Amino acid sequence: xxxxxxxxxxxxxxxxxxxxxxxxxxxxxxxxxxxxxxxxxxxxxxxxxxxxxxxxxxxxxxxxxxxxxxxxxxxxxxxxxxxxxxxxxxxxxxxxxxxxxxxxxxxxxxxxxxxxxxxxxxxxxxxxxxxxxxxxxxxxxxxxxxxxxxxxxxxxxxxxxxxxxxxxxxxxxxxxxxxxxxxxxxxxxxxxxxxxxxxxxxxxxxxxxxxxxxxxxxxxxxxxxxxxxxxxxxxxxxxxxxxxxxxxxxxxxxxxxxxxxxxxxxxxxxxxxxxxxxxxxxxxxxxxxxxxxxxxxxxxxxxxxxxxxxxxxxxxxxxxxxxxxxxxxxxxxxxxxxxxxxxxxxxxxxxxxxxxxxxxxxxxxxxxxxxxxxxxxxxxxxxxxxxxxxxxxxxxxxxxxxxxxxxxxxxxxxxxxxxxxxxxxxxxxxxxxxxxxxxxxxxxxxxxxxxxxxxxxxxxxxxxxxxxxxxxxxxxxxxxxxxxxxxxxxxxxxxxxxxxxxxxxxxxxxxxxxxxxxxxxxxxxxxxxxxxxxxxxxxxxxxxxxxxxxxxxxxxxxxxxxxxxxxxxxxxxxxxxxxxxxxxxxxxxxxxxxxxxxxxxxxxxxxxxxxxxxxxxxxxxxxxxxxxxxxxxxxxxxxxxxxxxxxxxxxxxxxxxxxxxxxxxxxxxxxxxxxxxxxxxxxxxxxxxxxxxxxxxxxxxxxxxxxxxxxx
Numbered sequence: 091x092x093x094x095x096x097x098x099x100x101x102x103x104x105x106x107x108x109x110x111x112x113x114x115x116x117x118x119x120x121x122x123x124x125x126x127x128x129x130x131x132x133x134x135x136x137x138x139x140x141x142x143x144x145x146x147x148x149x150x151x152x153x154x155x156x157x158x159x160x161x162x163x164x165x166x167x168x169x170x171x172x173x174x175x176x177x178x179x180x181x182x183x184x185x186x187x188x189x190x191x192x193x194x195x196x197x198x199x200x201x202x203x204x205x206x207x208x209x210x211x212x213x214x215x216x217x218x219x220x221x222x223x224x225x226x227x228x229x230x231x232x233x234x235x236x237x238x239x240x241x242x243x244x245x246x247x248x249x250x251x252x253x254x255x256x257x258x259x260x261x262x263x264x265x266x267x268x269x270x271x272x273x274x275x276x277x278x279x280x281x282x283x284x285x286x287x288x289x290x291x292x293x294x295x296x297x298x299x300x301x302x303x304x305x306x307x308x309x310x311x312x313x314x315x316x317x318x319x320x321x322x323x324x325x326x327x328x329x330x331x332x333x334x335x336x337x338x339x340x341x342x343x344x345x346x347x348x349x350x351x352x353x354x355x356x357x358x359x360x361x362x363x364x365x366x367x368x369x370x371x372x373x374x375x376x377x378x379x380x381x382x383x384x385x386x387x388x389x390x391x392x393x394x395x396x397x398x399x400x401x402x403x404x405x406x407x408x409x410x411x412x413x414x415x416x417x418x419x420x421x422x423x424x425x426x427x428x429x430x431x432x433x434x435x436x437x438x439x440x441x442x443x444x445x446x447x448x449x450x451x452x453x454x455x456x457x458x459x460x461x462x463x464x465x466x467x468x469x470x471x472x473x474x475x476x477x478x479x480x481x482x483x484x485x486x487x488x489x490x491x492x493x494x495x496x497x498x499x500x501x502x503x504x505x506x507x508x509x510x511x512x513x514x515x516x517x518x519x520x521x522x523x524x525x526x527x528x529x530x531x532x533x534x535x536x537x538x539x540x541x542x543x544x545x546x547x548x549x550x551x552x553x554x555x556x557x558x559x560x561x562x563x564x565x566x567x568x569x570x571x572x573x574x575x576x577x578x579x580x581x582x583x584x585x586x587x588x589x590x591x592x593x594x595x596x597x598x599x600x601x602x603x604x605x606x607x608x609x610x611x612x613x614x615x616x617x618x619x620x621x622x623x624x625x626x627x628x629x630x631x632x633x634x635x636x637x638x639x640x641x642x643x644x645x646x647x648x649x650x651x652x653x654x655x656x657x658x659x660x661x662x663x664x665x666x667x668x669x670x671x672x673x674x675x676x677x678x679x680x681x682x683x684x685x686x687x688x689x690x691x692x693x694x695x696x697x698x699x700x701x702x703x704x705x706x707x708x709x710x711x712x713x714x715x716x717x718x719x720x721x722x723x724x725x726x727x728x729x730x731x732x733x734x735x736x737x738x739x740x741x742x743x744x745x746x747x748x749x750x751x752x753x754x755x756x757x758x759x760x761x762x763x764x765x766x767x768x769x770x771x772x773x774x775x776x777x778x779x780x781x782x783x784x785x786x787x788x789x790x791x792x793x794x795x796x797x798x799x800x801x802x
Contacts, residue, residue, distance in 0.1 A: 211436040212651040216397030223404040228342035228351035237333040242379040245325035254360035257386040258283030258343040261313030267388030272347045275514040283343030316386040345512040357515035359441045374655035384560040389614040390605035391559040399440040412468040413442035437521035449474045459492020470529035487543040495646040519548030547573035564601040568622025595766040600682035628763040673714040685713030688770035694751040704751035709740040724749040
């Protein structure tokens with residue numbers, strides 16, 4: 091045999107040996123991914139053993155003073171740079187590069203797209219193994235095995251569980267505060283919901299039910315059963331784990347407040363007993379470790395620790411199920427029932443939805459910041475034909491978020507569109523699963539895209555950063571609204587409505603405030619969503635888009651999976667900008683102020699020498715000091731633009747000019763984002779005081795009427 095043939099055979103043998111020998115390191119999967127197989131084709135079902143998977147004063151100012159300066163040219167904005175990072179798991183890496191433009195309808199969900207994470211991204215404090223069966227009449231029968239690991243340094247003697255479905259029972263704090271309605275959807279009389287724990291035992295079978303005690307730490311409402319505690323037989327030491335087993339039933343309400351049943355559509359959100367969050371010292375500024383305990387309130391959403399979920403969902407045979415995480419086995423069909431199995435890691439909640447009428451489609455996608463994800467659509471039939479719009483919005487939002495902030499660490503994203511009579515389930519976020527606006531017609535406007543990109547942005551701030559929405563909801567909702575606005579502008583060219591929104595602020599309150607302390611849902615939405623977003627835009631207006639992009643990315647990267655607080659965000663702003671932001675955060679985050687710059691008075695008169703002497707009083711009624719532009723207009727048509735540093739609460743300006751001063755305008759370009767009282771930003775010198783007052787009132791009324799017509 092020729093020598094070159096021997097070399098070829100030897101080379102092939104060595105290559106085969108290397109491939110086989112390195113299969114345990116995942117190199118074989120990397121080799122397979124070079125072919126045109128689907129991203130999930132070579133994956134196998136994970137082993138789901140819980141034990142294996144855990145791992146200032148007033149001043150007088152001359153026109154030439156240093157406190158007034160010529161306005162510098164505005165710096166040009168730059169787009170945020172992409173910073174691709176390594177894929178967090180083998181499955182996501184295998185999917186990278188497979189960006190398909192067509193979405194293909196599916197009758198069954200795909201095989202699993204990835205192996206479990208080899209390296210934990212979070213502390214994985216809670217491990218859930220749940221089996222649930224959907225019964226007739228909107229009943230859930232379920233069993234749950236919960237393993238909780240003590241992340242602190244002190245022994246823990248009691249466990250606390252959130253029983254959220256009890257919020258939909260008469261007399262609950264949620265029902266009292268919301269008056270039985272949320273986001274325009276009312277609770278259907280006689281269609282309430284509830285949860286009952288029917289069994290609670292240790293691993294050894296010792297019953298714990300007699301130890302149950304319902305607690306109401308926020309308002310003492312004895313009828314509120316959304317938070318329960320029980321004493322453990324033995325304290326759980328630092329780093330140790332405890333396992334409890336339970337059985338429970340849920341009566342789903344008529345679709346309301348994110349969960350329930352409408353006809354044959356089910357949205358199961360906040361449906362299982364969920365262990366409360368346990369915060370270690372240093373978390374969100376805590377000086378001592380302990381449980382973070384709150385009831386379910388009318389305005390509040392949720393907060394919990396990261397963990398692992400393995401969930402088996404048993405539904406009638408005709409139902410299609412969407413859920414958090416990925417489906418790791420094909421459904422088993424038997425006796426008219428269908429059993430789905432889902433698995434998720436490094437998430438802090440699990441939700442699912444079922445309907446026999448879902449129109450499904452799915453596609454693989456990857457980009458810088460999105461190592462590889464399978465996007466799945468579960469649409470109401472009314473939106474059959476809108477798959478391309480949904481898929482484009484989902485892909486574009488993920489691509490931008492990954493580019494701006496950092497990697498999307500999961501391998502799936504499911505989009506559920508509720509039917510018209512399930513509006514209460516629409517527009518909500520869960521880990522790796524979002525619901526869009528309910529299908530109202532067959533050709534919706536931009537609310538389709540806006541709602542979807544908003545909920546996908548939640549995957550970053552609610553899902554990955556995981557702020558405490560009981561106590562600091564703005565860190566999720568405002569950051570998500572800010573991102574939504576950026577996404578709509580970048581993808582669809584939809585301009586923001588910053589000026590209108592700033593004028594709409596009528597009841598400013600602190601942003602670092604318990605959600606239920608806002609009182610009405612309108613006050614909650616105005617502050618947590620809108621004013622919080624404007625606070626972020628005010629920071630951006632001062633530092634520029636490029637620096638703000640760095641702030642947001644740094645915050646996400648530093649605090650992903652860590653539950654930060656407002657002070658953590660302030661520290662990031664100060665670190666990136668190298669400036670002191672104490673006054674800003676004190677005014678706008680902690681005191682709940684808005685900005686209010688005004689021209690208090692303006693007079694002009696001849697000086698007897700052919701010129702004119704003018705006197706202008708500027709004030710800062712509220713808000714933190716900041717530089718603001720002042721425009722002076724003269725009767726000869728000339729204008730002069732100056733900058734006031736805004737440090738003093740008020741400043742008296744004196745100007746010498748060849749022509750009489752005609753008017754003064756402070757912040758003429760509307761750069762002070764948080765100024766919601768703009769009627770006093772402009773003043774003409776020739777109007778007498780009485781006429782000026784009348785003009786101010788009239789203008790204020792006109793603005794109120796205009797804003798009222800634009801309210802949404």
